[in-house]
Amino acid sequence: MVELQSVRVTYANGEGIDQITFSVAPGEMVFLVGPSGAGKSTVLKTIYMDKQPAEGHVVVGDYNSLFIRKSEVPFLRRKLGIVFQDFRLFADRDVFDNVAFTLEVIGARQKEIKRRVLRALADVGLSHKARKMPDELSGGEQQRVAIARAIVNEPLLLLADEPTGNLDPETAAGIMDVLLRINTRGTSILMATHNYDMVQRYRGRIIKINNGRLVA
Amino acid sequence: MNLRHVLKETADGFRRAWGSCLLSILTIAFFLSLLGFIALVSANIDHFKQTLNDRLQLQVFISGTLDDQQIAALSQRISRISGVAKVSFVSRELAAEEFQKEFGRELFAALEENPLPSSFVVRLGITGEDEGRIKQIAARIEEEAGVDEVVYHFQTLFTLQRYARLAATTSWILLLFVTLGSLFVVSNNIRLVISARKQIISTMRLVGATPGFIRSPLILEGALQGAAGALLAGLALYFVDRLLAQLLPGLLHLPPESLIVLLLLGCFLGFLGSLLAIKRYL
Ligand SMILES: Nc1ncnc2c1ncn2[C@@H]1O[C@H](COP(=O)(O)OP(=O)(O)OP(=O)(O)O)[C@@H](O)[C@H]1O
Ligand SMILES: [Mg+2]
Numbered sequence: 001m002v003e004l005q006s007v008r009v010t011y012a013n014g015e016g017i018d019q020i021t022f023s024v025a026p027g028e029m030v031f032l033v034g035p036s037g038a039g040k041s042t043v044l045k046t047i048y049m050d051k052q053p054a055e056g057h058v059v060v061g062d063y064n065s066l067f068i069r070k071s072e073v074p075f076l077r078r079k080l081g082i083v084f085q086d087f088r089l090f091a092d093r094d095v096f097d098n099v100a101f102t103l104e105v106i107g108a109r110q111k112e113i114k115r116r117v118l119r120a121l122a123d124v125g126l127s128h129k130a131r132k133m134p135d136e137l138s139g140g141e142q143q144r145v146a147i148a149r150a151i152v153n154e155p156l157l158l159l160a161d162e163p164t165g166n167l168d169p170e171t172a173a174g175i176m177d178v179l180l181r182i183n184t185r186g187t188s189i190l191m192a193t194h195n196y197d198m199v200q201r202y203r204g205r206i207i208k209i210n211n212g213r214l215v216a
Numbered sequence: 217m218n219l220r221h222v223l224k225e226t227a228d229g230f231r232r233a234w235g236s237c238l239l240s241i242l243t244i245a246f247f248l249s250l251l252g253f254i255a256l257v258s259a260n261i262d263h264f265k266q267t268l269n270d271r272l273q274l275q276v277f278i279s280g281t282l283d284d285q286q287i288a289a290l291s292q293r294i295s296r297i298s299g300v301a302k303v304s305f306v307s308r309e310l311a312a313e314e315f316q317k318e319f320g321r322e323l324f325a326a327l328e329e330n331p332l333p334s335s336f337v338v339r340l341g342i343t344g345e346d347e348g349r350i351k352q353i354a355a356r357i358e359e360e361a362g363v364d365e366v367v368y369h370f371q372t373l374f375t376l377q378r379y380a381r382l383a384a385t386t387s388w389i390l391l392l393f394v395t396l397g398s399l400f401v402v403s404n405n406i407r408l409v410i411s412a413r414k415q416i417i418s419t420m421r422l423v424g425a426t427p428g429f430i431r432s433p434l435i436l437e438g439a440l441q442g443a444a445g446a447l448l449a450g451l452a453l454y455f456v457d458r459l460l461a462q463l464l465p466g467l468l469h470l471p472p473e474s475l476i477v478l479l480l481l482g483c484f485l486g487f488l489g490s491l492l493a494i495k496r497y498l
Contacts, residue, residue: 048422071426078424088419092228104221105425149423 001026001188002047002157006056009042017042017212020056024157024190029183029204032192039212040192044159047190048080049073061156078106081150081158081187085165087142089134089149095121096130099149106153120152124178140171144178151182158182160191164198176202225433226440233408237441240401244445244485247394248478249452252470254390256457258383260468261376268373272350276336276357277364280308287334290362294338299353301341308334333364347374395485398445402438402489403496409434410497417498431498435490442486446479453478 003023010016017039024030032040045051046058049065058065063076089098099120103113121127124144134142143163150158160179164172180202183189193199199206208215230237278290287305295303306314311332316324338357342349354366410417420430457470 074421074424074426076424077422082422088415088422090416090419092416101420102423105420105423105429 001061002190003059004043004046004056005058007043007046007053007058008055009046009051010054015039015212017046017209018055019213020046020209022207022214024188026156026188027183027186028188029180029202030188030190031199031202031204031206032190032209033194033196033199033206034209034215035194038194038209040194040209041161042212043209044082044161044190044192047157047159048077048082078153079156081147081153081155083143083146083150083158083160083163085162087134087139087146087166089142089145091134094131094133095126095137095145098134098145099152102149102153116152117148120148123151123182124148138171139167140174143167143175147175147178147182151187155187158187158189160189162193163191164193164195169198172198221429222433222436226436229406229409229413229433229437232412233405236401236405236408237437240398240405240441240489241444241448243401244398244442244482245448245452247390247397248446248449248482249456251387251390251394252449252453252474252478253456254383254387255474256453256460256468256470258380258387259470261380261383263468265373265376265380268376272340272342272373273368274338274340274354274357275367276338277333277367278335279362279364280333282334282362286362290360291336293360294336294357297353297356299340299342299349300338300357302339304337304339306335306337308332311335347377398442398482398485399489399492402441402486403493405441406434406438406490406493407497409437410493431494434494434498435487438486438488438490438493439483440486442482442484442489443479444482445486446482449482450475450478 001024004020007020008016008018010018015037020039020043022030032043034040042051046053046065047060049058049060049063049068053065060076061079063072063079068076090101093101096117099117100113103116108116118127118130121130124147126141126144126148129137129141134145137145143166147158147160147163150160158179163179164175167175176198179189179191183204189204191199276294278287282290291303291305294300308330311334312324312330315332340350340353350368354368357363358366417430453470460467461469
């Protein structure tokens, strides 16, 4: 479903990733673990095709990095959900509208939007805060909103780049519970983190990366 | 793509940079009313010129020593000159009659004898566009034997022509300024909106928003600015038009279609301005 084959990305300063090969099967939970600067975010970027591999290729569903046209990238991203360490919510609209945005982009109808947004908010346990603004929420709650926004369109794969990085351990554990619950219901997840200890406590496959390369 | 979203985002863009948006609307309004005003002036000059053109004629006084045959021959020669449309003879007697009609019998009676020479009234077959040409024809006629003097009253026309040319040049230069100025203010405003929304726009891209989805509110905002500016300009021109009509009755009015042209021009400028900003900054 998602597959990286001998992927290399080099930045101008010579750093980057090389010979990255792995795949994520439907319904799988995968942790991409490595120290800061190892190349985790870069790997994710090749999956949502923000970066083109200099060598190798990435396959996401029907899309292949070798053949994808620039105009198709938005449509590829609609098949993915993406969550970041810094939440990236729209500060100017409330929780409901933040989550609804993903569906507005694809031109869903209002009734449909309402139904699915409420469901996604229930999935992350925030139904009661639908009309709050982002700055009225705790960090953990904001991340739940971001997760709801990422899953509301039922993506092939949820990409999470250090989703617990800004949170204290307890709140982080809450976010992990949400992610695992979502995974249990069938959404595959690829989560990048430097926190090896935390990841070990959860079920899921671990892929280690260091200095831009996979570690056996 | 849904309209609700586009309108919401457009309103949001306005909120984020309303000062520069107003500035850009007012600038466009100012430029367009200036342009409309010049257009009004040059339409009136053209109209007036047309009226004068219809009376484009030379008066050719002829020597009193010519007999009828010579007069007929001279008439022939003059009418063969290129640019001359029609030559009609005004005899001394006819001239005297017209003089009396205009100035009264008494004045004429005081004179010993009829001092008025015979003349031809020469209608030209060209428009008054070409001052040089008219002078050339006059000079050509004056060369004919038997012609004493050629008189014409084209000074107003020539002056008017100069103003008309000035108005035309001014409006072209102005159009250039209007275009550049409007493009500048609109694209500057859209640039501000883009930079205020930078974060949001990058997140939009991550959730799969197409370029069109991101751009259309910006384009709409630019076009609306142009339209708003054009409407204001239309309003201003309407009042100027009314005022002028009261001061100088008989002036031409701005035709209603010109408002539509103004509106289209405004929209187009706004559209182009935001397109420029998008190409550069998005
Ligand atoms: N835009 C960029 N320009 C230049 N070099 C970059 C860029 N992004 C990343 N790099 C370099 O590529 C390498 C991998 O970076 P990446 O962000 O993928 O690491 P990471 O594992 O996500 O680190 P972190 O845990 O700190 O987020 C690093 O050495 C980094 O300096
Ligand atoms: Mg990173």
